[in-house]
Amino acid sequence: MQQNQKLAKQLMKKSKTARYERFGHLLSLSALLLIMAIVLGIIIFIATKGLSTFFKDHISLKDFFGGVIWNPGTQTPSGQQAVGALPMIVGSFLVTILAAVVSTPFAIGTAVYMTEISPKRGAKILQPVTELLVGIPSVVYGFIGLSVVVPFVRHTFGGSGFGILSGTFVLFVMILPTIVSMTVDSLKAVPKYYRQASLALGATKWQTIWKVVLRAATPGILTAIVFGMARAFGEALAVQMVIGNAALMPHNLVSPASTLTSVLTAGMGNTVMGSLQNDALWSLALVLLVMSLFFNLLVHFIGRKGAFKK
Amino acid sequence: MDKPIISAQNLDLFYGDFQALHGINLDFDANKISALIGPSGCGKSTFLRCLNRMNDMIDGVKITGTVQFHGQDIYSPQVNLVELRKSIGMVFQQPNPFPFSVYDNITYGLRIAGVRDKQQLDAIVERSLKQAAVWDEIKDNLYDNALAFSGGQQQRICIARVLAVSPSVILMDEPTSALDPISSAKIENTLLELKKDYTIIIVTHNLQQASRISDKTAFFMEGRIVEYDDTTKMFVNPDDKQTEDYVSGRFG
Ligand SMILES: Nc1ncnc2c1ncn2[C@@H]1O[C@H](COP(=O)(O)OP(=O)(O)OP(=O)(O)O)[C@@H](O)[C@H]1O
Ligand SMILES: [Mg+2]
Numbered sequence: 001m002q003q004n005q006k007l008a009k010q011l012m013k014k015s016k017t018a019r020y021e022r023f024g025h026l027l028s029l030s031a032l033l034l035i036m037a038i039v040l041g042i043i044i045f046i047a048t049k050g051l052s053t054f055f056k057d058h059i060s061l062k063d064f065f066g067g068v069i070w071n072p073g074t075q076t077p078s079g080q081q082a083v084g085a086l087p088m089i090v091g092s093f094l095v096t097i098l099a100a101v102v103s104t105p106f107a108i109g110t111a112v113y114m115t116e117i118s119p120k121r122g123a124k125i126l127q128p129v130t131e132l133l134v135g136i137p138s139v140v141y142g143f144i145g146l147s148v149v150v151p152f153v154r155h156t157f158g159g160s161g162f163g164i165l166s167g168t169f170v171l172f173v174m175i176l177p178t179i180v181s182m183t184v185d186s187l188k189a190v191p192k193y194y195r196q197a198s199l200a201l202g203a204t205k206w207q208t209i210w211k212v213v214l215r216a217a218t219p220g221i222l223t224a225i226v227f228g229m230a231r232a233f234g235e236a237l238a239v240q241m242v243i244g245n246a247a248l249m250p251h252n253l254v255s256p257a258s259t260l261t262s263v264l265t266a267g268m269g270n271t272v273m274g275s276l277q278n279d280a281l282w283s284l285a286l287v288l289l290v291m292s293l294f295f296n297l298l299v300h301f302i303g304r305k306g307a308f309k310k
Numbered sequence: 311m312d313k314p315i316i317s318a319q320n321l322d323l324f325y326g327d328f329q330a331l332h333g334i335n336l337d338f339d340a341n342k343i344s345a346l347i348g349p350s351g352c353g354k355s356t357f358l359r360c361l362n363r364m365n366d367m368i369d370g371v372k373i374t375g376t377v378q379f380h381g382q383d384i385y386s387p388q389v390n391l392v393e394l395r396k397s398i399g400m401v402f403q404q405p406n407p408f409p410f411s412v413y414d415n416i417t418y419g420l421r422i423a424g425v426r427d428k429q430q431l432d433a434i435v436e437r438s439l440k441q442a443a444v445w446d447e448i449k450d451n452l453y454d455n456a457l458a459f460s461g462g463q464q465q466r467i468c469i470a471r472v473l474a475v476s477p478s479v480i481l482m483d484e485p486t487s488a489l490d491p492i493s494s495a496k497i498e499n500t501l502l503e504l505k506k507d508y509t510i511i512i513v514t515h516n517l518q519q520a521s522r523i524s525d526k527t528a529f530f531m532e533g534r535i536v537e538y539d540d541t542t543k544m545f546v547n548p549d550d551k552q553t554e555d556y557v558s559g560r561f562g
Contacts (some may be wrong), residue, residue: 193406197468200364201419201475202396211422216409 043289050286053279059083064283070247070263072280083280085260087249089287092259094164094250095239096232099171100225103179106172107228108214108221111183116209126184133177142241145170150242159254162244167259170238175228182227186220187213222302230295234288236261260284313381315340315509316361316398316479321375323356323365330356332533333375338526340478343501343510345520345541348530348556354513357530358481361511362398363391379479396423399472403484405464407456412439412448412467415456419475434474442470443500462493469500473508480504482512486519498523517557521545529553 053059059081067084069076076082114122149169154161190213198208214221236259244256245266258266264284271278314337323331330353338344346354359365360377363384376383384394396419407415416435417425425431435452439445444466448459456467465485472480482501486494494516501510501523514520520527521541528538529552537544537553548554 191406193402193404194408196364196367196402197406197408197471198418199367200362200395200400200402201422201471202392202394203419203422204392207422211418212408 046282046286046289049279049282050289051283053083053276053283057081057276057279059276059280064280065089068249072277073275081276083276083283085280085284085287087247088258088260088263088284091164091167091243091250091257092233092261092291094257095167095171095243095259096229098164098168098253099175099232100179100229102168102172103176103228104225107176107179107183107224110180111187112209112214114180114184115187116205116213122184126181130177130181133173138174138235138237139241141170141174142238145238145242153254157254159252160244160256161254162242162256163252163254164243164250164257165253166242167239167257168253170242171232171235174235174238175231178231179224179228182224183217183221186217186224189220190216219302219305223299226295226298226302230292233291233295234261236265240265260288264288314338315380316511317378318357318360319376319378321357321360321377322373323353323360324372325368326370330533331360334535336528336535336538338479338509338511340509341505341507342525343505343512343523344526344528345524346511346513346528346530347515347517347520348536350515352530353533354530355483358400358483358511358513361479361481362395362400364400366391396475397477398479398481399475399477401465401468401472401480401482401485404488405461405468407464407467407471409455409457411453412456412459413452415467415471416474418471423475438470438473439467441473441500441504442466443496443503444470460493462489462496465489465493465497466500469497473504477508479509479511482510484513484515487515494519517545517559529556531556 053064054061063080064083064085066086067076067080067082068086069082069084070087071082074082076084114126145166149166150161152161153159153163153166153169157165194212194216195208198212199205203211239259240262243258243262245258245262246256247258247263248256250257264281267277267281271281316338318334318336321331321334322329334357336357346357348354356365360373361379361384365371365373373385377385379394379398382389408418410418413435416438417431420431420434436445436449439448444463447463448454448467451458456464459467465488469480469485486497489497498519501512504510512520512524524541526539527541527544529536529544529548529550531552537548537550539548544553545557548557
């Protein structure tokens, strides 16, 4: 009887471990809150800054997204404000999409070799190479681009060598490791019994890879591509060094052009806070932010649709 | 007595240094259900995989002896593996439909073989799903992902997927062990129907299942055949003491 009461008392008392647990819980919660506050703060800051171009400086959305002349503070020959961001938006999308288009087949080929054809050798090569490629700073990529890719493009395709094409080549190398390693992961996630079922039905190894493994891994591969595109879209320095930085509509792939990021990096030190020039740059930043949110949503969406049901 | 459709002679199999099968001699008759029984790890699955050469994929496997299919050695270098596996289909322990629609699952084997004709494909889908006794349950959802169906339905879809390529032999490795009794019973009935047109070799741990559906039973132990005979004899009056102990549940 007495013992039971003692036990009951002990059960009601908060133990030391329970207190530790509470402490740890609070600690991680406050870290989370802090991070959320920072992220929210950044979004609000960029949004207010970026939107003041339209609300404070009364630039119309049409002039911003449809205009092709970028020289904030001055007027176009036809009398509008020269804040046309279309050339940069087009430039950003072009390099991003082209880089993804060039990278994807390489990435899938490499990933198939590494997982399906020679997994042992694949594992030995993949890890160090990806880590190395990811670890190289952007400026080095840009430097190599400037001294190798730009002259190569100039000799082969003419023009100055600066432009979308050089940007694409540099981004191709930069996003390849991301896409490869994520594609490898998604191929590895395809259960072995799908391959067995296919082979047991008389499929060859290639048919199995094409029609079962790659098909089952498609959502994962798409996610990998979107991640690569997000990286390409946001890359500033290396692109800035090879694209020519002329805020003009690209006429072809070897004419100097610019991207949202390259105009931002080039212009941000040269404007006065609160001026139209400055606000217009923030609007570009806002477009970048919205795009990266969009990429994130896309990844979530693909991930949810394509998760393997176990 | 007709000639056996599959005949294994002196079959030894090594995983590296470990010998998993010791001189197996087994003949299987056409249009019969043959059951392979025996304690866990005795080599039933290993033996079954020898019959459609699924062991080829495992590193370090060495096989000696012969397996003949219609009198042809399936391990001879001239054998066309693709054709062999179309003639000898396999159903696995876990239902393993591809994460595609039912229709794409059933037509997979035909499409990789180059069949494109939509009408022909439709007809085969219906025929094989009916043979596998799931047509009525899923005929309105042929374009749904196969993974959305119950385990029992998935397993019958997998059986239909094998039937679609018109094999003559179907190997089954514990096809009902992951299923509930009702689904199992449906599959057992399906197999009894299929026996008319196919030869079935089934591994099972369920002795009642073996006695219910099979014509012949082989009892494996430690990589050897202990006894192989008509199922009724094996369960009522086996020659070997070990067989008697096993089928009466005294060990295993
Ligand atoms: N891939 C493999 N590599 C090495 N050894 C293996 C491999 N597969 C099976 N074995 C071994 O071969 C023996 C026979 O295995 P097998 O899977 O054929 O048994 P089983 O009779 O099917 O058993 P269960 O009833 O549990 O499925 C076991 O000792 C097992 O450990
Ligand atoms: Mg087994």
